[in-house]
Amino acid sequence: MWLACGCIFLLVSVVVGISVGSLSIPFHSSMNVLWTAVWPKEMPADISPTHAAIILDIRLPRVLLAALVGASLALAGAAFQGLLKNPLADPYTLGVSSGSALGAVIVLFFGLSLPLLGSFTLPVISIFSGFLTLLGLLGFVRFIEKTLSTETIILAGIIVSSFLGSLISLVIALTGDELRQIISWLMGSVSMRGWDYIWLILPFFIVGAVLLFANRKELNALVFGEETAKTLGVDTDKRRIIILAGASLLTGAAVSVSGTIGFVGLVVPHLVRLLVGPNHQLLLPMSMFAGSGFLVLTDLAARTIIAPTELPIGVITAVIGAPVFGMLLFQQRRTKTR
Amino acid sequence: MIQVKNVTAGYGMKPVVENISFDMEAGEILGVIGPNGSGKSTLLKCMYGALKPDDGEIIVDNKRLGAYTQKNIAKKIAVLPQQTDVAFSYTVRQVVELGRYPHQKGWFSFQQKQDEHIVDKALQETGVLSFSNHPMDSLSGGEKQRVLLARALAQEPDILLLDEPTNHLDISYQLNLLDTLKDWSKTKQLTVIAVLHDLNMAAMYSHRVLLLEDGRQKALDKPSVVMEKNRLEHVYQAHLERKEHPSVPSPLITLEPSSDTLERKRENVLDSLSIEKTPGHVCLMSPFHWKTFSSAVVGAGFGWHRYFVNRHVDKDYACDQPKQEYTAYLKKIGLDIDDTAAMMTAARLDDGAFVRMAGDNHDVFVYATAGTSNAVDVSKSYEYYSMNHTAGTINLWIFVAHRLSEAAYAQIMMTATEAKTKALMDYRIYDPKTKTLATGTSTDSVLVAALSEGEEIEYGGTITPVGKTIGKAVYDAVSRTLNHYLKRRSGNEI
Incomplete structure (x- = not known):
């Protein structure tokens, strides 16, 4: 039932995202165009070729990219929160996004292109540096205290984030040219990316999502702590690495195509959890649907609020996300001291 | 059923438990007692595979524990942990369903009819069926403990390990829990190994008691034999007195404050x-x-x-x-x-x-x-x-x-x-x-x-x-x- 709602929410968001913009296209036209694209047949006569072109070449890739990025971030967030037993965890607060971004910026800066990887160099490096950041963070926290407590992880995440952020700034300062481009990339955007980016993110998204879905029950067990999960028969060492890898894969893929878009991974799983409960069998798919729909709508807002100027999408998610983050922290503190 | 042979284990260079050996029959209850830091929890960790023994071996159903996968261990051995706080608010049923995890195969397995039946039964036997849809964090300590017990039961284990299960529980819940375990040990042939803080609980409910001191096996026998006054006083470094329980045939251990806390009495007390x-x-x-x-x-x-x-x-x-x-x-x-x-x-x-x-x-x-x-x-x-x-x-x-x-x-x-x-x-x-x-x-x-x-x-x-x-x-x-x-x-x- 919930899953159906999620699907419908996503579809509606996509249709709305495609139809609304500087040039409004009636819903039925965009539906028709979509339908023809999926099910090849004659384009109905009442749809102008311009509309079709706008939809298929500009808006659809943009909306799909937003959907994929949103889904990736929300899934990664849900997985991090479950694994770390901590509703405040997400790729952004943990510094994984920053790690991925640093990797991406370095690739851009040096114009790197690894053999065999070709155009996949950027996402691969980005994913890898995100994963390394995460391992580094968890190693650091474990070094401070064995229990991996909520507060320490968040604090360490902030330290890591700002450290990596300053490294990124350093790289940008060295760049000189293209300053504006990199900065706007960093603030997060899904505009003018085209289909290439979708094909770039899609394989990573699929692998990452499959890894996480395959571990939905293990995530439920891990919420009760590693020790307990073990007694329930979960091979915790292996599963934890798989989950971290899956979540880093999703984060890195999302960052590599859209820059750092914060708080989606925090807010969406949290709200979804309020709706459907903490069971990851439902939480993961619902977070995916809600995250993609949410980012499609956010992107829509980013490009229409002060059209024709576009806001960076990361600004909007941060404007929504930061207060929610604050609220969560407040609530958690209060329940703890009670 | 389960044999522990010369197990030595620890976290670093120095072993926390040394040379522990015992055998258990199906349906037996073993109480593990000893002061803090005597290695009770460490021993238990070895028994459910969370800690590999440095030396010696644990044999479950004629097979070394190390040869089992984590999942197969969980099919045979369930653990009732001490109270744990959970970050997210799962319902009682969801918590108990986790107990079926080791029995579900494949990456994309779904809940089977049979699993559902076993979960229902576990909920019923622990008396939590009536609030199976309540969120876990709305329950009292005793109720939570019973839910965790239901989860352990849903694993359909042969052996149940308990780590100070009665901590933070009211005495009525403590007795209730241990009564339930005693009953299951008879009716289901469940083998129970329980780390117990309370010597009297251990005496009343265990068939045998394992007393640990500094990681070494100090005694292993019937409670009445192990819980000898001088031995306990030595191991626990406390004054205590052993009596016989007024209504069941088991020893009753009572503590005594050190004598200088008692009131001083006058030289000639009869004059007073x-x-x-x-x-x-x-x-x-x-x-x-x-x-x-x-x-x-x-x-x-x-x-x-x-x-x-x-x-x-x-x-x-x-x-x-x-x-x-x-x-x-x-x-x-x-x-x-x-x-x-x-x-x-x-x-x-x-x-x-x-x-x-x-x-x-x-x-x-x-x-x-x-x-x-x-x-x-x-x-x-x-x-x-x-x-x-x-x-x-x-x-x-x-x-x-x-x-x-x-x-x-x-x-x-x-x-x-x-x-x-x-x-x-x-x-x-x-x-x-x-x-x-x-x-x-x-x-x-x-x-x-x-x-x-x-x-x-x-x-x-x-x-x-x-x-x-x-x-x-x-x-x-x-x-x-x-x-x-x-x-x-x-x-x-x-």
């Missing part, structure tokens, strides 16, 4: 007793508690008392519930019932006799009241008397300024009784019905009170030093009160 006489009763008061053993109406058996009351009641005193009536009386005269041992007598309190006698190093104080109208020859009583409770006639209080063993209490009662009987004989008291010499009266009562500290007197028989003093003192006191009694009687007759 004060006597208050009113027409209705005689009350002996002490500034501290005496450990008493008596057949008094109020405060019978072993107890701690500082007020001792002998109340005069009419010869025809009849009351269905003398204890309740007496309690009300004591309340009226302002005494704390818990601190009071109280007797009744139809004899005149004026006839009572106080005797104080000094032994070598044990002063004795005896109080007696006597009347002989109900005198009985106990050797003939089966021929004549029907059961008939009335107020006591010869009441004896014996205060010994020393600490006594339980054996000494029993022997002093015998010594005192013999001395009393001898006095009755010397005064030629006859059983009015059998016309033979009486050995006592039908409603005699006796109280022995002694101190709680100092050196212990082990025996109180008739030729022990204390027995001699008591024999003499009781004989004198009973003689004197009989003397008063008989004099007054003969005077009245004239």
